[in-house]
Amino acid sequence: MVFNTGAALLDAIVLATVSREEEGTYGYKITQEVRGAIDVSESTLYPVLRRLQKDECLEVYDKQIDGRNRRYYKITEKGGAQLNLYRIEWKNYTRKVNNIFEGGAIA
Amino acid sequence: MSRIEFMNELAALLADLPTDDRNDALAYYNDYFDAAGAENEGAIISELVSPAKVAKTIKSELGGTIKEDQESSDVLPEKYEEMPKDKNNLLKIILIIAGVCILAPIILPIIFAVFITVVSLLFAVFMFFVSLVIAAVAVIICGISLIVAGILMIIPEIAAGLVCIGVGLLLTAAGLVATRYTVKLCTVVFPGLVRFTVDICRRLVGMTRKAVA
Numbered sequence: 001m002v003f004n005t006g007a008a009l010l011d012a013i014v015l016a017t018v019s020r021e022e023e024g025t026y027g028y029k030i031t032q033e034v035r036g037a038i039d040v041s042e043s044t045l046y047p048v049l050r051r052l053q054k055d056e057c058l059e060v061y062d063k064q065i066d067g068r069n070r071r072y073y074k075i076t077e078k079g080g081a082q083l084n085l086y087r088i089e090w091k092n093y094t095r096k097v098n099n100i101f102e103g104g105a106i107a
Numbered sequence: 108m109s110r111i112e113f114m115n116e117l118a119a120l121l122a123d124l125p126t127d128d129r130n131d132a133l134a135y136y137n138d139y140f141d142a143a144g145a146e147n148e149g150a151i152i153s154e155l156v157s158p159a160k161v162a163k164t165i166k167s168e169l170g171g172t173i174k175e176d177q178e179s180s181d182v183l184p185e186k187y188e189e190m191p192k193d194k195n196n197l198l199k200i201i202l203i204i205a206g207v208c209i210l211a212p213i214i215l216p217i218i219f220a221v222f223i224t225v226v227s228l229l230f231a232v233f234m235f236f237v238s239l240v241i242a243a244v245a246v247i248i249c250g251i252s253l254i255v256a257g258i259l260m261i262i263p264e265i266a267a268g269l270v271c272i273g274v275g276l277l278l279t280a281a282g283l284v285a286t287r288y289t290v291k292l293c294t295v296v297f298p299g300l301v302r303f304t305v306d307i308c309r310r311l312v313g314m315t316r317k318a319v320a
Contacts, residue, residue: 028138
């Protein structure tokens with residue numbers, strides 16, 4: 001992993017991952033998807049999910065799977081709004097960085 | 108380490124958290140292992156590194172929120188590794204000061220006594236060599252006195268007087284030689300003694316420095 005992932009970017013990625021599933025998704029699956037994109041340890045994501053839950057960007061519910069309770073995370077409206085903000089910020093950020101890499105002027 | 112051992116250790120490490128937080132965290136990781144399946148158990152355990160690391164991540168997150176511009180790919184562990192180290196050093200210093208204050212009334216007299224003993228021993232050794240020189244000089248004085256006594260005896264008793272002078276000359280000669288050699292012995296021994304003392308002092312200082320560091 002060449003570039004470090006800051007806390008905000010991590011939040012954004014997790015929110016985006018969860019938002020892809022209408023019915024929400026669970027910890028292990030979220031971790032696998034996020035690790036497809038960035039290099040994080042399996043223990044990094046629990047605190048992030050926890051924090052997003054406390055900030056009311058994610059909500060949780062339990063589902064019975066194979067006789068056990070599995071905790072699912074689902075994105076809330078607030079989470080969706082936050083994700084959009086992150087998306088816009090990301091667009092700006094990458095545009096500026098790309099400009100520098102490709103030698104163009106900063107718009 | 109097996110999953111069960113891992114989770115047990117993690118549960119123990121999280122014991123100081125509020126019940127809800129602890130149960131949430133344990134449920135999450137139990138779910139995680141379940142979802143991954145038994146075949147991935149080993150891989151996950153090595154990825155998580157250790158129950159201690161996981162516990163630390165959980166606790167430091169619950170302690171506060173991460174600032175927006177904090178950069179690191181494994182977001183939490185490195186920063187929080189450094190804080191305990193500084194705290195440890197400070198704690199060490201405080202403990203040393205407290206220890207010194209408490210033990211000083213006992214240790215200082217002991218140190219003083221040891222020091223005095225060592226100095227006395229060295230002084231005794233020094234004096235021993237000096238006494239050798241004094242003995243040699245005493246022999247010379249004996250010799251000279253015998254010579255004088257012998258000369259005085261010549262008038263009444265020539266033979267006895269000559270014997271005295273003879274013995275006196277011998278003694279004087281022996282004394283002179285003895286003096287010369289004992290003095291030489293001293294000049295050899297004293298620098299050695301001094302160097303030895305200095306060496307011990309230096310070692311003591313070095314030991315105390317190492318102990319404090």
